[in-house]
Amino acid sequence: MTKNNTGKIVKRTIIILSLLVIPFFFVAESATPNFDYISVPDTLKTISPDAKHTIEAQLVTTVLTRYHYNRVPLNDSLSALIFNKFINQLDGGKNYFLKSDIDEFSKYKFELDDFLANSNINFFFDVFNVYLKRVSERMDYINKLLEREFDYSYDEYFVIKRDSVDWPKDENEMNDDWRKRIKNDALLYKLNGKDWDFIKSTIQKRYKNITKYLFQYNSEDVFQLAINAFAETIDPHTNYFSPITSDNFKIDMSLSLEGIGARLQVEDDFTKIVEIIPGGPADKSKQLKADDKIIAVAQGEDGEFEDVIGWRVNDVVKLIRGEKGTVVRLLVIPAGSDLNAKPKEVKLVRDKVKLEDQAAKSNLLEIENNGQKFKIGVITIPKFYSDFEAQRNGEDGKSTTKDVRRLISELEQNNIDGLIIDLRNDGGGSLTEAVELTGLFIKDGPVVQVRNSSNNIEINKDPDPSIVYNGPLAVMVNRFSASASEIFAAAIQDYQRGIIIGENTYGKGTVQNLIDLNMFTNRKNMRLGQVKLTVAKFYRINGKTTQRLGVKPDIELPSYFLPEEFGESSEPSALPSDEINKLNYEKYSDIQKLLPELIKKHNERTINDPDFQYLIDQIKEYRESKNQTMVSLNEAVRRKQKEADEERKFQRENELRKKKGLKLLDKGEVPDEKSDSNDYILNESAKILSDYILLTVG
Structure with a gap:
């Protein structure tokens, strides 16, 4: 991220084919087979560096x-x-x-x-x-x-x-x-x-x-x-962009929200979804998520699927993008699926994600805990945004802090008992907004420290002495919460202003600047590329860094991702975590003292919760699949394994539906993920916050 833009966690690099084994079950079957030998040039070209x-x-x-x-x-x-x-x-x-x-x-x-x-x-x-x-x-x-x-x-x-x-x-x-x-x-x-x-x-x-x-x-x-x-x-966030890649990067920044609303990356020949853009077709469909792998793309309602295994990501993006209102169909291997899993077809109508679709939104949860009813306000922040162009023109543009301030006021008119800030899948954005948003919940004081390569430390402080919301607070995070999200969550945790709930965050605590190499030469006939360079690190007000470590939640929920598999700590060249001097700041409460009781109540509630047990089973299955080192090439063995896997998933799905009072599936029937969706992680977080309210307010 740049100094005032914490950016996205996605690495943009060209990754050459490695052709690891993957499941392939797609492409429409034609009436007449079309055998076509794989052809290579008679005389291989030799590539040499340009002058x-x-x-x-x-x-x-x-x-x-x-x-x-x-x-x-x-x-x-x-x-x-x-x-x-x-x-x-x-x-x-x-x-x-x-x-x-x-x-x-x-x-x-x-x-x-x-x-x-x-x-x-x-x-x-x-x-x-x-x-x-x-x-x-x-x-x-x-x-x-x-x-x-x-x-x-x-x-x-x-x-x-x-x-x-x-x-x-x-x-x-x-x-x-x-x-x-x-x-x-x-x-x-x-x-x-x-x-x-x-x-x-x-x-x-x-x-x-x-x-x-x-x-x-x-x-x-x-x-x-x-x-x-x-x-x-x-450093994994330091990259070189050739002139054409620089152009595509700019195009991506301006057009990336057109199409299905997902950011893609190539990994081991898969085109993998690394981020779902809030408010886009992929997000609204509820059928796609990060780590899903796109293996084929088809145009329209009945177009043939085109295999995209091994393609460059830019070419896959070209297939997926199209005019607003047109249909694109994807064949997807769901995240965590084993080698025998059958891919699912996802149909999406292309659209353009508008700024308002990415803006902070609120809703009201009404729950019951220990015989008492609670109104919990929820504000979801997809990214830390600010309309810098409007500000430069002296206009009052949109920003995360302004929108959240308004949403808090609207929620308080409903007499909420507590507030949740949902930062799941928020990959970052404006550093300034992360600091100012923190200021809505504290009176004054430091929020984050930034150290450059000369060891100079800049302290970013809350610019507004007023507190907009001083009631019970929780912050939800997951492994995809990064950068600016981590700055906000870390500050709330250090001040003990609220409870942090969820998964350990990504762990990106570095700052990048973009350097145009053309500025170093006056040769008009020579166009050079750009370097994205890491120039600084973030530190918490307690002196620790989010780099590699991320923010560890006060109450941790199950996660598919191990630190060594995904996140900054999975990158061998990631900058190390270290510490600098702690700043002076005053804590707002002693949440740490209440954590054992909060965790106990959470565990008692979820041990029999069908959604949580279903999630734990899925994570276990995902880990077993990830740990598989070899596969049998005997058809009878593989068929038996495939049938057992499908039966296990079918029975597990129906067991969950039975416990929740939903219609049981027939063999081969695919569940309606959108209508059956239930954000039980959010519901449990609301109950954790209500536990906190009962312990502190009564």
Whole structure:
């Protein structure tokens, strides 16, 4: 995020194909199979750096080593990390390079620092050209594999956790890996009723598309990969944008809210949803969520699905975007699903998300606890926004703080007993708004500290001595609450002004600025890219940082995501957590003293709550799926497993519906997620706040 804009947690990088095993059950079946060999150029092109890349590499190296928050020295240790990062970007699944290739590349593992210091980037291009050659060899082999159907009666396994295997020592070992990989792709289709003609044509089409997009890479693409291997080794939020990526980034910023209202990222060949934009078609449908994987896209009510596995994210976005009012259909593997899961179809009507759809909103919850009735006001904040353009023009534009101030006034007219600020899935926004919003709940004092690379510390304080709301307060967060959300939640927690409820937050406590490299040169005929650079860190008023640590809730609720799997702490190059001096501030209460009793009441209530037990079962199943390292390639074994998984999910869903008094599903019936949705996390949070009210007010 920039100094006044905490930004989004999504990393924007080009990620090359790694072709890890994934479930494929899509694409409309045609009457006549269309077999189409995967074709590669007769003569592979060799990609070389452009003349300007020498100058650009020198500028990027200077910016990264001199102006980054950490001032990281360019030495052999960093060289080894850059080497590993670049190889992983190209072939993290160990699917293409042979061990002999890696051994040859490794001769230069500790020399990349010297190469970069001298603006020599040939190594990266040489490695990429070997990569293109290996990919073309794999495509030739896939054509041979698909000449006849596989025998699924053998007891053999395919390793899906590729970090546990070594690079193939020779072509025979590589071929055996790919035979099992393609056999698994085919078996997944067969388990869902597809015949061999369909399976063959679909797999050929998929890898033809992957090859097509890969061989469109040019010198600028490879340079961006190389420099990002350098930049992201220093810090995951430090990136290089080529000129065309910079243009697309600007377009994305202005048009990203058109279409379905979701931000996408490529990971292991999946186009994964990383954020649902509040108020957009995806959000309103209640059928999509973060970590869902889009595997195919179709246009209109009856258009054929187009397989998008292995596509670049920009090309997938082009398929999904379209005119307002038109229909787009997605085939999605739901977050947490195992390899045998059947994807669901989601139909959405494209629309443009308006500013008012993202604005803070309120509602009133009426609950009963311990024989008493409570009115709990809820204010949901999708992002920390401010109309800077209006402010520059002297106009009274919208802002988070203004809207929340108004919503509090409206809720208090209903005589609310307590207030919940819902920051779930709020990825950040304006730092100023995070500070001013905190000021609505405290009289005065510091809110957050910001330290730059020169160790200068700026203290951001509440600018308004008045308190807008002084009643019982709770703040809801989850793993997708980041940056500005964490600043607000941390300040409320440090002042003990309210109870923090939910999941540990993301842990992004850094500040980024965008640097245009064109400002360093006067060559009008040479267009350079931009560097997004980490320049500062946030610290709480108690001296601790949210970096890596996030904000740990006072009352923690179940979460799908482990810190080592998602969030800042999952990033190897993320800046470390540390501490600075604590500031002077006065606490508003002693919530910590009440936490044991609040947690006890919460546990007693949820141990028999069907929604909570359903959630815990889903999380357990998700973790088991994530821990799976290999899959059987025996059809009978896999079919038995698939049927058992489907039956277990069916019975679990109906058990929940029975306990809640909902209509039971028939076999094969898909639940209406929108009509059956119930925000039990919000309801439980309201009950926790009412527990607090009973303990403090009576």
